[in-house]
Amino acid sequence: MTTQTMTAQTFAALPPIRMETSSPTNPLKGLLVTVFALKIVVAAFLIATVSLAPPVSAGTPYTTLASN
Template sequence: MTAHTYSAIPAIELKSPSVPAHPLRPVFVTVIALKVAVSVFLLATVSLAPPVAAEGTYMSVASID
């Protein structure tokens, strides 16, 4: 049985990527950015809503004396 040494292993060569970027990548980035923008808008809208937007009839159970 022979022992393997690191000098016997061929060197790893890093080649520059020759594959072009996917043609729909800008569309994907745009969709993700729009999703983030819409979610920020919706969260801001919810956080600015008044604390009680229901009618008084819904509050009758909570105001039992």
């Protein structure tokens, strides 16, 4: 039977921890934010339009008012 020797890990054996440097911002980030904001505005407009529309089963008063 052979005996195994256990070696303790030391902090000197670990690689040094380095702080990550900040990379420059992407020049298209402003465009991305603008597109997302416009999508939200368009979605809000469409939801408001649909919520103001009369239901499909609306009676004749709705349709006669819309045709005038």
